Amino acid sequence: MKKIVLILTLVLTVTLISACGEGSDDTLRVGMDLSYPPFETEEDGEPYGISVDVAYELGEFLDREVEIIDTDFGTLINSLNSGEVDIIIGSMSITEEREGGVDFTNPYFYFRIINLVNQEYADANGLTEDSTVDDIDAISSTEFVGIADQVSYQIPEQRGFDVVEATDLSSAVYEVVQGTKDVLLMSPFPVANNHKANLDSTMIIYDSWEKSPIGMAVREGDADLLEDANAFIAQMESGGAYSRLRDSWDSEVQDSLGRSNGLDFFINEE
Numbered sequence: 001m002k003k004i005v006l007i008l009t010l011v012l013t014v015t016l017i018s019a020c021g022e023g024s025d026d027t028l029r030v031g032m033d034l035s036y037p038p039f040e041t042e043e044d045g046e047p048y049g050i051s052v053d054v055a056y057e058l059g060e061f062l063d064r065e066v067e068i069i070d071t072d073f074g075t076l077i078n079s080l081n082s083g084e085v086d087i088i089i090g091s092m093s094i095t096e097e098r099e100g101g102v103d104f105t106n107p108y109f110y111f112r113i114i115n116l117v118n119q120e121y122a123d124a125n126g127l128t129e130d131s132t133v134d135d136i137d138a139i140s141s142t143e144f145v146g147i148a149d150q151v152s153y154q155i156p157e158q159r160g161f162d163v164v165e166a167t168d169l170s171s172a173v174y175e176v177v178q179g180t181k182d183v184l185l186m187s188p189f190p191v192a193n194n195h196k197a198n199l200d201s202t203m204i205i206y207d208s209w210e211k212s213p214i215g216m217a218v219r220e221g222d223a224d225l226l227e228d229a230n231a232f233i234a235q236m237e238s239g240g241a242y243s244r245l246r247d248s249w250d251s252e253v254q255d256s257l258g259r260s261n262g263l264d265f266f267i268n269e270e
Helices: 002-024 050-062 073-081 119-124 131-139 149-157 168-180 189-196 223-234 241-257
Strands: 027-034 040-044 046-048 066-070 102-104 109-112 114-118 143-149 163-166 183-186 202-205 211-214 217-219
Touching: 027 050, 027 073, 050 066, 050 163, 050 223, 050 241, 073 102, 114 119, 114 131, 114 189, 119 202, 131 202, 131 211, 143 149, 143 168, 149 163, 149 183, 163 168, 168 183, 168 189, 183 189, 189 202, 189 241, 217 223
Parallel strands: 027 066, 143 163, 143 183
Antiparallel strands: 040 046, 102 217, 109 211, 114 183, 114 202
16 A cells, blocks of 8 residues: 555656646747847847837747747747747748748738938938938949848849848948948838937938838747747737837837837838
8 A cells, every 4th residue: 555655656746847847848939139129139138129028928928938049130040940949039021031941920010121321322312311212223323231131132132233241230331331332221220220320421211112021930830839929919909919019119119210100110011
């Protein structure tokens, strides 16, 4: 009888330990590049930003702890496919090329791709903040700089322009500031922030080349997480996630961009 009790006790202990282990392994590891404020950045050494809040909202919806893993944007997909992260929530545009290596959710934001322009180039061609992308497109001598594997490179290349490839945002901005290149296409915050840092040598043209859909990315074949993430996105408005994000970020978005209606600038497709 004592042996039976001892065996049952051991089985129960192992079961409890296993259950605890499963709980600790249930952390959702979210990859993003904390170099793009205010969507992905750090404050006091901790992840901070709109995408960080989205990640924690997803964790709350799934009843899972969230760990933010800071990963260079260019290696996010490799980190996902190698198992270092479970999901990418990092302002990643849904593109045909990327869809060849990951499964994307439905869009949850839309990024307008606007223009950081060299001021001398703008003056020489009669361009102002109210000019359009068609005005830029019509200047055959326009020289673009773009970041590898991002829409800043892909859009002008697809339109037949020669594009100088930069390895990161700072080097791309430097080309425009110095006037060695004319235009850098980016989402609004990098454009606005880098214009403010270089007021004399740059300007913004707010007209957008496209509204780039932003999705979360999971490993190909991870149907369960994809379904869960899409279920979360489907109820972001009705479940209050968008409302909480607006409360936290509307004023900062408005102050940073000027020409916007707060976070709805990114939420609304139109």
